[in-house]
Amino acid sequence: MKHVPRKKCPPHRRYTLELVLDGNLAELARLTAETARFCRQYALGDDLEFDLNLVLEELFVNSVRHGGCKAVEFEVAMTPDGVTLEYADRGPAFDPTQAAVPDVTAPLEDRPVGGLGIHLARQVMRDIEYHRVDGWNRIRMRRPIASEGT
Amino acid sequence: MIDFTQETRGGWLVVRVKGRADAETADQLEAALRSAVDQHSRIAADFAALDYISSAGLRAVLQAARAAQSKDVEFAVCGMSAPVKKVFDMSGMQHVLTIHGELPC
Numbered sequence: 029m030k031h032v033p034r035k036k037c038p039p040h041r042r043y044t045l046e047l048v049l050d051g052n053l054a055e056l057a058r059l060t061a062e063t064a065r066f067c068r069q070y071a072l073g074d075d076l077e078f079d080l081n082l083v084l085e086e087l088f089v090n091s092v093r094h095g096g097c098k099a100v101e102f103e104v105a106m107t108p109d110g111v112t113l114e115y116a117d118r119g120p121a122f123d124p125t126q127a128a129v130p131d132v133t134a135p136l137e138d139r140p141v142g143g144l145g146i147h148l149a150r151q152v153m154r155d156i157e158y159h160r161v162d163g164w165n166r167i168r169m170r171r172p173i174a175s176e177g178t
Numbered sequence: 179m180i181d182f183t184q185e186t187r188g189g190w191l192v193v194r195v196k197g198r199a200d201a202e203t204a205d206q207l208e209a210a211l212r213s214a215v216d217q218h219s220r221i222a223a224d225f226a227a228l229d230y231i232s233s234a235g236l237r238a239v240l241q242a243a244r245a246a247q248s249k250d251v252e253f254a255v256c257g258m259s260a261p262v263k264k265v266f267d268m269s270g271m272q273h274v275l276t277i278h279g280e281l282p283c
Contacts, residue, residue, distance in 0.1 A: 056202050060230075078230065078261045085232045089201045132270025136247055139240055144269055145233035151268045 043070060043106040049088060051098040059084055063104075070106055076173055079152040080104065080111065086145035087115050087124075087167065095119025095165075110172040113153070116164050123158040124149065124167060179203070182210040188283030191218035196227040199235025207235060211242030215251050222281055226257035231265050243275055256281045 045066040049055040060081055067077035084102065091097040095117055102115040127150075130143040150156060153169040160166075180203040181196045193214045199207050214221045223239070225231075239255065246253035254276040258266065266272065 053202050056200055060198070060200075075261060081230065082232055082265065085200055085234075089232075089234065132268075133273050134270075136240070136244055136274040139244075139274065144236060148233055148265065148268055 045104040046102070048099055048101045051092045051096075051100070053089065053092060056085060056088070059088060066104060072106075072111065073173060075175065076110065076171060079171055079175070080113070083113065083149045083153055083169075083171075084115075086149045090122070090145055091117040091119055091165075095122060107170065109174075110170060112168065112170045115167045118163055119165060121160050122165055123160075125156050125158050180206055182206075184214065186218070187281075190220045190222045190281075190283040192222045192224050192281060192283065194224040194227065198230040199228060199238065200230065200232045201234040204234035204238040208238035208241050211239065212245050215242060215246045215249060215253065218251070220252040221246060221254070222278075222283065223253070223255045224257050224281060225255060225262060226259070228258070228262055231262050233269070236265065236269055236271065239271070239275070252276075254278050254282055 045062060047059070047062055049059060063081045063084060064077060067073070067080065087102075088100055091100045097117040097119045100115065100117040102113060105112050105114075124146050127146045128143060130147050131138075132147070152175070153171050156167065156169040158165070158167050179197045180199060183194045183196075185192045185194070191214050193210060195207065195210070197203065211221070211223060223242075243253050255266075256278040257280060258277070266275075266277065271277070
Protein backbone atom coordinates (compact mmCIF):
# COMPACT_ATOMS: atom_id res chain seq x y z
CA MET A 29 0.00 0.00 0.00
CA LYS A 30 1.27 3.41 -0.93
CA HIS A 31 2.32 5.45 2.03
CA VAL A 32 0.24 8.58 2.27
CA PRO A 33 1.81 11.23 4.49
CA ARG A 34 -0.54 12.52 7.12
CA LYS A 35 -1.64 16.07 6.92
CA LYS A 36 0.48 18.26 9.11
CA CYS A 37 -1.17 18.61 12.48
CA PRO A 38 -1.99 22.03 13.86
CA PRO A 39 0.21 23.04 16.80
CA HIS A 40 -0.45 20.92 19.85
CA ARG A 41 -3.10 22.47 22.06
CA ARG A 42 -2.82 19.79 24.75
CA TYR A 43 0.06 19.86 27.18
CA THR A 44 1.61 16.47 26.79
CA LEU A 45 4.82 14.52 27.14
CA GLU A 46 5.10 11.84 24.48
CA LEU A 47 8.04 9.49 24.50
CA VAL A 48 9.14 6.29 22.79
CA LEU A 49 11.82 4.39 24.70
CA ASP A 50 14.07 1.61 23.40
CA GLY A 51 13.84 -1.63 25.33
CA ASN A 52 17.06 -0.89 27.16
CA LEU A 53 17.40 0.08 30.82
CA ALA A 54 19.89 2.81 29.87
CA GLU A 55 16.75 4.67 28.67
CA LEU A 56 15.78 5.23 32.32
CA ALA A 57 17.98 8.33 32.37
CA ARG A 58 16.01 9.85 29.51
CA LEU A 59 12.70 8.82 31.08
CA THR A 60 13.70 10.58 34.31
CA ALA A 61 15.00 13.71 32.59
CA GLU A 62 11.92 14.10 30.39
CA THR A 63 9.52 13.49 33.28
CA ALA A 64 11.34 16.10 35.36
CA ARG A 65 11.33 18.62 32.52
CA PHE A 66 7.59 18.15 31.92
CA CYS A 67 6.61 18.33 35.58
CA ARG A 68 8.74 21.40 36.23
CA GLN A 69 7.59 23.19 33.10
CA TYR A 70 3.99 22.96 34.29
CA ALA A 71 4.73 23.27 38.03
CA LEU A 72 3.13 19.92 38.82
CA GLY A 73 5.09 19.59 42.04
CA ASP A 74 7.79 17.29 43.42
CA ASP A 75 5.40 14.62 44.72
CA LEU A 76 3.69 14.15 41.37
CA GLU A 77 7.07 14.11 39.60
CA PHE A 78 8.31 11.41 41.99
CA ASP A 79 5.21 9.25 41.58
CA LEU A 80 5.10 9.64 37.80
CA ASN A 81 8.79 8.73 37.54
CA LEU A 82 8.20 5.73 39.80
CA VAL A 83 5.21 4.41 37.86
CA LEU A 84 6.90 4.91 34.50
CA GLU A 85 10.05 3.14 35.69
CA GLU A 86 8.08 0.19 37.07
CA LEU A 87 6.02 -0.19 33.87
CA PHE A 88 9.07 0.24 31.65
CA VAL A 89 11.28 -2.21 33.58
CA ASN A 90 8.42 -4.70 33.57
CA SER A 91 8.00 -4.37 29.78
CA VAL A 92 11.73 -4.83 29.17
CA ARG A 93 12.53 -7.56 31.70
CA HIS A 94 9.36 -9.62 31.62
CA GLY A 95 7.80 -8.65 28.30
CA GLY A 96 11.03 -8.66 26.29
CA CYS A 97 9.82 -5.46 24.60
CA LYS A 98 12.12 -3.75 22.10
CA ALA A 99 10.31 -0.46 22.62
CA VAL A 100 7.53 1.11 24.67
CA GLU A 101 5.63 4.34 24.26
CA PHE A 102 3.68 6.57 26.55
CA GLU A 103 1.91 9.88 26.77
CA VAL A 104 1.41 12.00 29.86
CA ALA A 105 -1.28 14.66 29.48
CA MET A 106 -2.25 17.44 31.82
CA THR A 107 -5.83 17.52 33.02
CA PRO A 108 -7.52 20.15 35.18
CA ASP A 109 -6.75 18.13 38.34
CA GLY A 110 -3.48 16.39 37.52
CA VAL A 111 -2.20 14.11 34.78
CA THR A 112 -3.31 11.06 32.84
CA LEU A 113 -0.81 8.47 31.66
CA GLU A 114 -1.32 6.22 28.65
CA TYR A 115 1.32 3.55 28.36
CA ALA A 116 1.65 0.94 25.62
CA ASP A 117 3.88 -1.94 24.61
CA ARG A 118 3.62 -4.96 22.33
CA GLY A 119 4.74 -7.57 24.85
CA PRO A 120 2.75 -10.63 25.89
CA ALA A 121 -0.66 -9.74 27.34
CA PHE A 122 -0.19 -8.42 30.87
CA ASP A 123 -3.02 -6.87 32.84
CA PRO A 124 -1.60 -4.94 35.80
CA THR A 125 -5.04 -4.61 37.35
CA GLN A 126 -5.18 -8.40 37.70
CA ALA A 127 -1.58 -8.93 38.88
CA ALA A 128 -1.20 -10.84 42.13
CA VAL A 129 -0.82 -8.58 45.15
CA PRO A 130 2.46 -9.34 46.95
CA ASP A 131 2.31 -10.00 50.69
CA VAL A 132 3.84 -6.81 52.07
CA THR A 133 3.58 -8.06 55.64
CA ALA A 134 5.60 -11.25 55.14
CA PRO A 135 8.73 -11.64 57.28
CA LEU A 136 12.11 -10.87 55.75
CA GLU A 137 13.02 -14.44 54.86
CA ASP A 138 9.71 -15.03 53.03
CA ARG A 139 9.61 -11.75 51.14
CA PRO A 140 8.87 -12.29 47.46
CA VAL A 141 11.28 -10.29 45.33
CA GLY A 142 8.88 -9.90 42.40
CA GLY A 143 5.59 -8.13 41.95
CA LEU A 144 6.49 -5.11 44.02
CA GLY A 145 6.78 -2.69 41.10
CA ILE A 146 3.24 -3.15 39.86
CA HIS A 147 2.03 -3.03 43.46
CA LEU A 148 3.66 0.40 43.84
CA ALA A 149 2.16 1.62 40.56
CA ARG A 150 -1.28 0.57 41.75
CA GLN A 151 -0.76 2.38 45.05
CA VAL A 152 0.17 5.77 43.62
CA MET A 153 -2.16 5.89 40.62
CA ARG A 154 -5.94 6.02 40.32
CA ASP A 155 -8.49 4.51 37.92
CA ILE A 156 -6.15 2.06 36.21
CA GLU A 157 -7.61 0.58 33.03
CA TYR A 158 -6.13 -2.12 30.85
CA HIS A 159 -6.97 -3.05 27.27
CA ARG A 160 -5.41 -5.58 24.97
CA VAL A 161 -5.81 -4.15 21.45
CA ASP A 162 -4.32 -5.65 18.26
CA GLY A 163 -1.31 -7.12 20.04
CA TRP A 164 -0.77 -4.04 22.21
CA ASN A 165 -1.00 -3.75 25.97
CA ARG A 166 -2.61 -0.39 26.65
CA ILE A 167 -2.68 0.91 30.20
CA ARG A 168 -4.40 4.11 31.19
CA MET A 169 -4.35 5.70 34.61
CA ARG A 170 -4.42 9.06 36.30
CA ARG A 171 -2.71 10.85 39.14
CA PRO A 172 -4.43 13.85 40.72
CA ILE A 173 -2.12 16.65 41.86
CA ALA A 174 -3.64 16.59 45.32
CA SER A 175 -3.13 12.91 46.00
CA GLU A 176 -4.23 11.82 49.44
CA GLY A 177 -1.27 9.42 49.42
CA THR A 178 -1.39 6.05 51.08
CA MET B 179 23.60 8.07 39.36
CA ILE B 180 24.39 6.79 42.81
CA ASP B 181 27.32 7.44 45.16
CA PHE B 182 28.45 5.96 48.44
CA THR B 183 30.66 7.08 51.29
CA GLN B 184 31.50 5.11 54.40
CA GLU B 185 32.41 6.27 57.86
CA THR B 186 32.72 4.53 61.21
CA ARG B 187 30.99 6.41 63.97
CA GLY B 188 29.94 5.50 67.52
CA GLY B 189 30.22 1.76 66.88
CA TRP B 190 28.34 1.90 63.58
CA LEU B 191 29.52 1.70 60.00
CA VAL B 192 27.53 4.45 58.31
CA VAL B 193 26.99 4.03 54.56
CA ARG B 194 25.84 7.32 53.12
CA VAL B 195 23.89 6.83 49.89
CA LYS B 196 23.48 9.77 47.54
CA GLY B 197 21.48 9.91 44.31
CA ARG B 198 18.93 7.56 42.81
CA ALA B 199 18.24 3.90 43.56
CA ASP B 200 16.56 2.65 40.38
CA ALA B 201 16.77 -0.39 38.11
CA GLU B 202 20.06 0.89 36.69
CA THR B 203 21.82 1.55 40.00
CA ALA B 204 20.24 -1.15 42.21
CA ASP B 205 23.12 -3.59 41.71
CA GLN B 206 25.61 -0.96 42.87
CA LEU B 207 23.48 -0.24 45.93
CA GLU B 208 23.20 -3.91 46.83
CA ALA B 209 26.96 -4.42 46.38
CA ALA B 210 27.80 -1.40 48.55
CA LEU B 211 25.46 -2.46 51.37
CA ARG B 212 26.54 -6.11 51.22
CA SER B 213 30.17 -5.08 51.34
CA ALA B 214 29.41 -3.06 54.47
CA VAL B 215 27.65 -6.07 56.02
CA ASP B 216 30.84 -8.07 55.43
CA GLN B 217 32.95 -5.45 57.21
CA HIS B 218 31.11 -4.56 60.38
CA SER B 219 28.55 -5.82 62.89
CA ARG B 220 26.37 -2.69 62.92
CA ILE B 221 25.40 -1.01 59.68
CA ALA B 222 23.47 2.24 59.33
CA ALA B 223 22.36 2.97 55.77
CA ASP B 224 22.01 6.75 55.69
CA PHE B 225 19.42 7.62 53.03
CA ALA B 226 19.16 11.34 53.78
CA ALA B 227 20.65 12.20 50.38
CA LEU B 228 18.77 9.50 48.49
CA ASP B 229 16.45 11.37 46.11
CA TYR B 230 14.53 8.48 44.61
CA ILE B 231 13.89 4.77 45.04
CA SER B 232 11.90 2.26 43.00
CA SER B 233 11.12 -1.42 43.58
CA ALA B 234 14.56 -2.33 42.18
CA GLY B 235 16.20 -0.20 44.86
CA LEU B 236 13.95 -1.67 47.55
CA ARG B 237 14.98 -5.16 46.50
CA ALA B 238 18.64 -4.20 46.86
CA VAL B 239 18.02 -2.99 50.43
CA LEU B 240 15.99 -6.12 51.18
CA GLN B 241 18.75 -8.43 49.93
CA ALA B 242 21.35 -6.58 52.02
CA ALA B 243 19.06 -6.82 55.07
CA ARG B 244 18.73 -10.56 54.48
CA ALA B 245 22.51 -10.93 54.26
CA ALA B 246 22.81 -8.98 57.51
CA GLN B 247 20.22 -11.15 59.23
CA SER B 248 22.00 -14.34 58.21
CA LYS B 249 25.24 -13.00 59.68
CA ASP B 250 23.69 -11.56 62.83
CA VAL B 251 24.66 -8.07 61.73
CA GLU B 252 22.52 -5.18 62.91
CA PHE B 253 21.16 -3.28 59.91
CA ALA B 254 19.27 0.00 60.12
CA VAL B 255 17.95 2.36 57.46
CA CYS B 256 18.02 6.01 58.49
CA GLY B 257 17.13 9.55 57.52
CA MET B 258 14.78 8.91 54.61
CA SER B 259 13.10 11.85 52.89
CA ALA B 260 9.29 11.82 52.88
CA PRO B 261 8.86 10.55 49.28
CA VAL B 262 11.43 7.76 49.73
CA LYS B 263 9.81 6.77 53.03
CA LYS B 264 6.44 6.62 51.28
CA VAL B 265 7.81 3.97 48.89
CA PHE B 266 9.17 1.96 51.85
CA ASP B 267 5.84 2.21 53.66
CA MET B 268 3.77 1.21 50.61
CA SER B 269 5.92 -1.91 50.37
CA GLY B 270 5.54 -2.81 54.02
CA MET B 271 9.29 -2.48 54.62
CA GLN B 272 8.63 -1.13 58.11
CA HIS B 273 7.61 -4.67 59.07
CA VAL B 274 10.95 -6.21 58.17
CA LEU B 275 13.54 -3.44 58.46
CA THR B 276 14.75 -1.32 61.34
CA ILE B 277 13.99 2.23 60.28
CA HIS B 278 15.23 5.32 62.13
CA GLY B 279 14.32 8.92 61.43
CA GLU B 280 17.85 9.92 62.35
CA LEU B 281 21.19 8.16 62.51
CA PRO B 282 21.55 5.99 65.61
CA CYS B 283 25.02 7.42 66.27
